[in-house]
Each structure stands twice: as structure tokens, then as C-alpha cells.
Amino acid sequence: MATYLYRIGKWAFTNKFKVIGIWMLILVGMGVAGSTLAGPSSSSFSIPGIPSEKAQDSLVSSFPEKPKFSQDISIKYVLKAPEGKTLLDYQPAIDAMVTSMKQFDGVKAPDSIVNPFSPEAFGTPSDPGKVVQTSVDFQKDTFGKSDAQARADAAASSPINANATVAQLGASYTATQATDVSAKAHDQQTAVADAARNAGLTVEMSGTALPQPAIGVTSELIGVGVAVVVLIITFGSFVAWGMPILTALVGLVIGLMGVSAASGFFSLSEETPILATMIGLAVGIDYALFIVSRYRHELLQSKTRAEAAGRAVGTAGSAVVFAGLTVIIALSALSIVNIPFLTAMGLAAAVTVLVAVLVALTLLPAVLGLFGGKAFAGSIGFLNAPDTRASAGSTTPRVSNGSRFVNQIVKHPAVALVLGVVVLGVIAAPMVGLKLALPNDGTSDPSTSPRKAYDLVAEGFGPGQNGPLVVVANASGVSDPNARNAAFNNVVTKIKQLPDVKTALVSPGDVNKAGDAAVITVLPNSGPSSSDTQQLVKDLRSAESGITRADGVTYGVTGQTAIESDVSDRLSQSLIPYLAVVVGLAFILLMLVFRSILVPLTAALGFLLSIIATFGATVAIFQNGDLGLIGNPQPIVSFLPIFLIGIVFGLAMDYQVFLVTRMREEYVHGASARDAIKKGFGHSARVVAAAATIMISVFAAFMLQDNSLIKSMGFALAAAVFFDAFIIRMIVIPAALALLGDKAWWLPKWLDRILPNVDVEGEKLGEYLAQTTPDGGRHREKVGV
Incomplete structure (x- = not known):
């Protein structure tokens, strides 16, 4: 491999204009594809095959007029009267809201938007409206309930709370994607809320039709800015720093344009491009940094710059290829857990890494050729690294800080090993309290309107109103059609007896035309993220078999809360298989690289230690609120652990x-x-320290984003790189290798024979370059791609 990469690097260096021109054509082409083929982002977290998804499919089959959860693009206003008053005192303001909402740009069925206090709707507690009476009659006629029971069910489904101090008012849009809601509609939404606030009401908004928080470029700029400073210090040059930045940005833009084009054909979440940016930018700079650094070293030993570029790509480039492969394997392997949105995120990030590798191997040497002898111009004397002509010609060899540091590690390996393991073990301790949940309005920042609306609903109606469970019941197994409604009522009665159930009911319109299916709305006493609600989902499913035997009714549990619970469960169950596949594949890859069993083993064990330390630090900061860095502690996003494992394992193997x-x-x-x-x-x-510092800076800068997932992901990745690069790779691994001695590089002879020799260290490349012609000239190289 090293010899082949040498040829590529040297060819790219000598054919710089051709190579740069090809990459510019690719850049323009991907830019056109990304801008013309891009589709809308998705906020769905569903997974085909999970119980809640199957129940939702059954719901759509029996009630085709009902939209899937999260597919209805809508807005909800939550209104609250001032202390000591009720919403009955503010009817003109609410009427004005309704009038304005009917005029929303792109609103669906404007005639269906009514003041809930009007006689045609729910009326008032003292004078119930037509909707309440319809519900009471439905409960009496369909299920034979008493007047008191029927009115209790009607009240439970009302958007007005019992004392008329809090109410909900909503509207849907014809748009099929949140991004299709116009800016005019967004302005109208805010204007309606502001007018009601001016009338004295507390008004908060939630829903999929609201404008989504913008993901700015500040984080990328900060990351690039820090990278510039680190590269200047590393190379001691005001010119050399620009090449890794330039090539990394080219690779990143090409990768992101590819992701954008793919969004026109696949459903990608709004976090997909930002996570691809985090990974693509970090590895793009790092891979270029390693090759440029090796190029400077090879300049001291090569006759020409072209040969130095070839040597750099042949040696450091081989490491880049295998490092990139480990990252790509780890990210692509996310597809084995069969979670569509996670697979898309992993593949998108993997594509950006692949592009970063190709750019580093071809475009970077071409750029080096373009700069020629000016690649390391603008030198800063006191920052010169060891691999410079000044240090090479010195009679007193320079001893770097890295050499001093590793001398102490090798001198006292047992102390260093134990110290590193103990420090990370202490940091990992909070991991035992890890709680997982998917983001929702209840986990949003308390200062946002959706979170305030969530809290108002919990205050006015109870926490369970924010996360009702939907039971899709099927009574086709009841042979007597006239007995099916009684069977549905029996199911409702038994559900009400389960722990944490506030109420359960079938509302008008929730029995299908065939009369063999019904939607039962279950309101828990606790909120969507509560462990009691998660347990209720399990209890409902456990009770099905008994209900089916007794009443002949089968059912499935769905709803946004149940879907989120199932997604979290699937993610948790996938962690160990995913980890086994990724570590197993990477172990084999590392055996090829290092021709050893113990070196890959120590690498994998070190990764496990750094990842649990990362989980511990993330739980402490984001879930427990330690150090006061986060004002809104919440459970960790469910797919953060598995995605973090994929990314960090790849980066750990890089170092x-x-x-x-x-x-x-x-x-x-x-x-x-x-x-x-x-x-x-x-x-x-x-160079590794510089690369890790750049990665930490790029990742940590994303903590400035408003998106809670991006914020926690940025912190976790930054912490993981710090733990793995500076503690595991620079302390624990050298100490372990020093203790193992020659045994570290042992490989059974039978295994050595069957493993292909990829020559990452460039031994065959050295032999190739040493070949000469009979007249003493250098071997004529067949340079080309």
C-alpha cells in the first residue's frame, strides 16, 4: 500500500494543476447537485418494526383519515388567565385570536378553528356546548354509561381545564413538511400571540409549524479559528497552516453537498448535516495535518520535493487510510441496528470522512506542489518543530517536550498505567445513573415558548396531558358485531384499573365505520419522560393477552410517548451488538496494521475506558447538572450513546x-x-496533540448551539477526544507497551502467514526507492494513478 500511495502522492504533486482542476470540477458539480436536489429535513424518530409503529400502521389502516403522529403540521396556543380571573373574562381577545388564525397563510380547514368557549364548541363549565353534549350522548348511547360518567369523559377530552383558567387552541396547515410553512405564517403566529398577550393573557406556542431554531455557523468559525492557531504553533509557519484548512474545507463542502443532494431521495434529520460537519471538519484537518507534518520531515531526506510528497503520502497516508477506514467502519456499522435516522446520520458522516481521506491523499499533495518551496514560508523561529533543517544541522539534537514526557512514562510504566486508569474510573462513576430519553418540548430550554407551553398544560390539565397514550383496539375477533362496543368498554374499564392511569376513553369519531376498531386515549398521571409512564406502556402491553382471552379484543399501544419509549428501548438493546461488531471489525483491521494481537487489544480496552469516562462526564454535566454549567438538566438523548460510540471509536483508532x-x-x-x-x-x-486539540476545539464549539442534542454531542465528543488522546493514547498505551516489551509485537506464525502485509510502516517502500539501474541511476518509477 505504501508504494502505491507513494506513486499517487508524487503524481498529484507533479500534476498539481490537473488534480486541483479535477477537484474544483467535483466541488462545482456537487454544489449544483446539492442546491437542486436537496429535500426537506425530517423530525421523525420512528423505527419500522417496533410495537408502537405497528400499532400506528394499524391505526392508519382502520382510520385512514387520521394523520400519523408528528406528520400533522400544526400550531398549538396555550392560554392562561391572570391570577384571580378566568378565560371567560377574555372572550373578545380569544375571538380575535380565532379570527386571525383563520387567515393564516396555508391554514387547513379554517372553518374548523373555533373559540372552544363558544356554544358550538365546548362552551363553559356552567353552560356546556354542542361538542360536550355530543360526547355525552355518544358515551351514553354507544357504551351505556351513566350521565355522570359520560360527562366526566367529555370533560377529560376538553381543551378547557376544570376551572377555565387554562385552554388550548390550535390550527393545522396544508404543508406536509415543517420547512414548507411560510415566513408570513410564522409572522402571523407571533402576531396572534402578541395581540392576546397585550390583552392580558399568558400565551405560549408549541407545535411542528413553529420556526425551527437556526443552526448558525459560529461553531464552525470558532473551531476553524482555533485550528488556525494550533496549526501555526505546530508548523511554526504563517503559510503551512492554510493547506490543511483549505483542503479540509473543500472536502467538507463536497461531503455536505452530497448529503444535501441525498436529502432529496432519503429522509434525513435536521441534525444530520451538522453532525457530518463536526466529523468531516475535524478529521479533514487532522488527516491533512499528519501528511503535511510528515512531508516536512521527508524534505530532510529526499532529493526532490515531489519525492518528499510521495514519501509523506506513502507513509503518513497509509496511516490516514487505515484511520479513515476505522472511522468509516464505525459510522457505517450504525446501519446494523436498523434505525433509519441513525443509519442516515452515520452514513452521511462516513461519506464526509471518505471524502476527507481522498482529499488528503490527492488534493493536499497537489496544493503542496502549488506552493513549492514556499510551503513553510513565514517561519516563526521560536516555534520550530524538531523536523526542520535547522534542527537537523544542529550539533546538539533537540529534545522535544514529547520526548521528555514519554521518557518518564517508559521509566515508570506501572505508575502511569494505574494513574490513567484510576483517573478515568473516577470520572466514569456517574455513568451508573444514566437515563435516556428522546428530546421533546418537556426537555427544551425553560426559556423557550414550547417548554413554557408544555409546563402550562401540565399545570392546567396534569402532566399526562402532554403525553397521552393511544391504544388501537381491534374487535374483529368478536363474532357478534352488536357486542363489540361492549367489548371496547370492557377494555377501557380494565385499562383504568392499571397503575398511573388518570383516565381512559373512546371519543366520538374514534370508532371506525366498520365498528370493529376503536381508538382509546389513555391519560397517565405522570409526564411523558417519567419512569411511571414508561412502565405504564409496558403494563398496557402485558395486559393485552388477558384482555384478549376475556373480551376477544386485541390492541397495540402507540402515540408519541410510546414511540419515543420504543425507540429508546431499541437503542439500548442495540448498544452491545453494535459495540461487538465495531470492535471486532476494527480489531481485525488493526491486526493488519500492527501485525500484533496485544496492540489492538490494548487499543480496544483503552477505548472502552475512555468511552465510559465520557458517559460519566456527560451524565454529571447534562443530566445531573453538576458544576452548574447546564441550566436545564435532562436525561441524555437516547441515541447519543450509540452514535458517540461509533464516532469516538473511529477517532480513538485514528490516534x-x-x-x-x-x-x-x-x-x-x-x-x-x-x-x-x-x-x-x-x-x-x-502532531497528535495538535490534531486532538483541533478536534476538541471543533467539537466543543458546538456547545454554543441552541439544539440540546448538538450541545450535548459537542461536549461528549470533546470530552471523549480529550480522554482518549491525552490520557489513553499518550499515557496508558505507551505505559502498557513498555510493560509488554517485545511481547507487544508478537503475532503467531500461522496468523502472520495468512494476514496480508499492508506495509503501513513503509518498509517495502524503502526497498522500492532503494532500487537502482545497472548504471547507478535511480529506478525508473511508473508514476500514475
């Missing part, structure tokens, strides 16, 4: 490959086990 391949290179070329650690670390530590 393992970049750091330890240089150690193996020294060992293969004759150094003792301990000297190989020292020399390899001395060459690589500065």
Missing part, C-alpha cells in the same frame, strides 16, 4: 494508528521495544 504506527516503524527498523516507543512518540506526539 492509535498515527501514534503507534510510528512506534512500529522504528521497531521494524531495528529499535528495541522501549526505544521504539520513545522515538515513535517523539516524532508523533506533537
